[in-house]
Amino acid sequence: MAEDKMISRQAALNELKRLGISGEQVYLIDFIPLLEIVWADGEAQPSEVTILEEFVENHVDNINKQAGCKVLELDQAKEFVNRFLVKQPDPEIMKTLRRFVKPLRLSSADQKENQQLKESLLCACMDIAASAVTEYPYGLHDRFCHEEKRCFFSILESLSESEAAEQEHFPAF
Numbered sequence: 001m002a003e004d005k006m007i008s009r010q011a012a013l014n015e016l017k018r019l020g021i022s023g024e025q026v027y028l029i030d031f032i033p034l035l036e037i038v039w040a041d042g043e044a045q046p047s048e049v050t051i052l053e054e055f056v057e058n059h060v061d062n063i064n065k066q067a068g069c070k071v072l073e074l075d076q077a078k079e080f081v082n083r084f085l086v087k088q089p090d091p092e093i094m095k096t097l098r099r100f101v102k103p104l105r106l107s108s109a110d111q112k113e114n115q116q117l118k119e120s121l122l123c124a125c126m127d128i129a130a131s132a133v134t135e136y137p138y139g140l141h142d143r144f145c146h147e148e149k150r151c152f153f154s155i156l157e158s159l160s161e162s163e164a165a166e167q168e169h170f171p172a173f
Contacts, residue, residue, distance in 0.1 A: 012100040024071050026104055027063050028080045032097045033155045035084045037125040040151035044085055045132040055124045056081055098158055118159050125152055
């Protein structure tokens with residue numbers, strides 16, 4: 001994913017604007033990896049959606065607290081997410097949108113803030129993937145299905161600063 005490193009903040013903003021996402025909606029791009037993991041197994045299961053909805057509420061509150069004023073409305077965030085829950089979105093579109101998370105949301109001068117957001121997104125992805133399985137009974141290594149594991153590692157790689165370093169620690173699927 002060398003192209004992730006090449007996209008500038010401005011290029012990402014321009015592309016999102018072309019796709020109809022601009023202004024304060026840029027803060028909603030954080031939901032894309034979570035939506036990907038919801039759909040990784042082909043189903044948006046109720047427990048997965050519940051965890052996603054909790055994340056949305058917390059995210060809106062955090063953005064507004066950081067800004068010191070109301071930047072995002074919860075209804076606006078829910079509307080953004082719901083358009084991706086109505087039916088499974090094209091995985092390629094989701095990957096394209098995910099490319100914008102790093103330059104827009106994980107590239108501030110505050111490295112601690114970047115790391116906290118990245119960890120929050122990754123933890124939410126794991127919580128979502130672990131919340132439901134598509135088949136019972138499942139094996140000891142099947143709580144996360146193969147597709148969810150692949151999706152998680154793809155998300156991890158795209159949100160990481162050093163993709164080569166991450167690949168040394170995590171197996172490819």
